[in-house]
Amino acid sequence: MNLFKTSFLLLTAFFFIACGDNTETPITADxxxxxxxxxxxxxxxxxxxxxxxxxxxxxxxxxxxxxxxxxxxxxxxxxxxxxxxxxxxxxxxxxxxxxxxxxxxxxxxxxxxxKLTSFFISSADINTTGVFPLEAKGNFDNNETNITLVKNIVWTANNGATISIADNIASITIYVGDTNITATVFKETNTSSPIAPITKTYTVN
Amino acid sequence: MKKIILFLLLISSLYSDAKVYIGSSYGFLNEDYTNGIDAVSSAQMAKLKVGYGDRDAYAIEFSLEYIENNSKIFSANDKEKYGFNVELVKALDFDIMINPFFKAGFGAGFLNVERAIQKTINYSSFNLGAGFFIPLNEHFDFEVGYDYKYLTYEGVDTIAEKISYESNVNVAYIGFNVRF
Missing domain, CATH: 2.60.40.1080 (Immunoglobulin-like)
Structure with a gap:
């Protein structure tokens, strides 16, 4: 009797398992x-x-x-x-x-x-000691003008001034006296028209 | 992995009447995908196995299985599944016409698909099963059983992410074993 019951249960399971459906559309698009x-x-x-x-x-x-x-x-x-x-x-x-x-x-x-075609130092005049941001703007070959230069510009200064760069913003610590600040972009030596460095002098009395 | 296999071999070898046996089975399966995925598959399956043990005690079985595929779940042209399983079988002897058994194990397999990036999807499985042997004589017996498998598929690569699927598989089967 137990064999009969077990066989019946398994055959019933067989029937239901054999009658399943099939998915016809992929669940993940290719x-x-x-x-x-x-x-x-x-x-x-x-x-x-x-x-x-x-x-x-x-x-x-x-x-x-x-x-x-x-x-x-x-x-x-x-x-x-x-x-x-x-x-x-x-x-x-x-x-x-x-x-x-x-x-x-x-x-x-x-x-x-x-291409940057020309540029200029656009920082405000400095006439006291302290830390000040440096900024340069330029014009490009797609006719955009007065665009702030963020990368590929190198700042140098004399008179003991120090320049630091954080988050692509250059700052200068300036002291009493005349300080020459020079901005150089793309030190290209193999082009026929390299952009010359630009120097600006700040005087602090 | 080696320790598990050695442990299973040790258990089965401890039984003095252990014998090598081979068998085949045929059945039907239903597969339901988990996590709310609306996908099902129903197919026939066939299995060839070789085991070592006794039909009223412990045995270890190694099986190769073929699973037909009528569904299109991973691609528009999913192919058949081929798998390999290792299972430990515990059979019982109640001096009745049948020897009930339980089994547990694991497996792995693959199916070929036609996706742009993947041509094969592998899967692993955790297997549980129950059923009974119907001995004909010392060497031959029929087997009727039910298997449950929890399948985990390799992630489907969509570039943006790899989506993993899992499924519950219910298998009902009949088989025939020859014991040496």
Whole structure:
């Protein structure tokens, strides 16, 4: 009797298990492509950096952020440096192709670095001792003007003044006397029209 | 892992009447995905096994299984599953026509899929089972049983993230064993 009962239970289980359904639509949409979200991105040669982002597109029409998952490369490390999707210019102007890849997927965008054509020290006049911010602004080959220079600028000073940089902001500690402050951008020696350093003198009595 | 296998071998070898046996089984399974995932699969399965032990005491079984696939869960063209299991079997002898048994073990397997990034998805399983042997004579017996498996699949790579799935599998099967 026990055998009969057990067999009946198992056959019943057999019946129900054998009559199950089957899912016909994948529960996870497949990847159809990946792309750099910015089309033909640009950066000024003295910008801090720009963050490019990447997305994965799926067969169901959705997409998701893949910025930190894809591999980032560029074709000209003499023009820009990259860390993930963060891009920073290392030359005064130029072009590079920025690419992302993952498995067999890839995408490429042309990135342009806008050239600084001229610049000037825009810091306010200093006539007392103390710590003061330094600032320079410039004009670029895409007709943008009076843009604050953040990177690729080197400040020097004499008369014992000290210069410190924190968070891309330069500050000078100035003392009594005449202090010459010089701003130099892109010490390019292989270009026909390098941008000359600019010097400004502050006098503190 | 080595310690577990050695322990299982030791247990089974301690029984003086232990014998090597081979068997095959055929059954049906239902698979339900956990965590609210609305996905199910129903299929036939077949298994080949080799064991060492006695049908009214302990035994250890190694099995290869083939699981048909009629569902499209990971891709539009999911293929069959192939798995390998190691299970410890404890059978009982009540001097009735059958020898009830319980078993526990683990396994691993894979199925081929057609995804852009992955062509294979691996899985591991924790297995529990119960059933009974129906001895025909000293060397032959039928086996009727139920297996429960908790499957954990390798993450599905969507680039943005790897999504892991788990499922509960219920299997009802019949089998035939030959003991040497």
């Amino acid at each position: 990847v159809s492509s990946i792309s750099i979200d910015q089309t033909n991105p640009t950066i000024r040669s003295t910008d801090a950096f720009i963050n490019l982002t990447a997305s994965a597109q799926y067969t169901d029409g959705t997409s998701a952020d893949a910025t930190t998952k894809v591999n980032w490369t560029n074709s000209n490390y003499n023009v820009v440096s990259m860390l993930g999707g963060a891009v920073e210019a290392v030359a005064n102007g130029g072009e590079s192709n920025v690419s992302i890849s993952y498995a067999d997927f890839q995408d490429t965008q042309a990135l342009t670095v806008h």
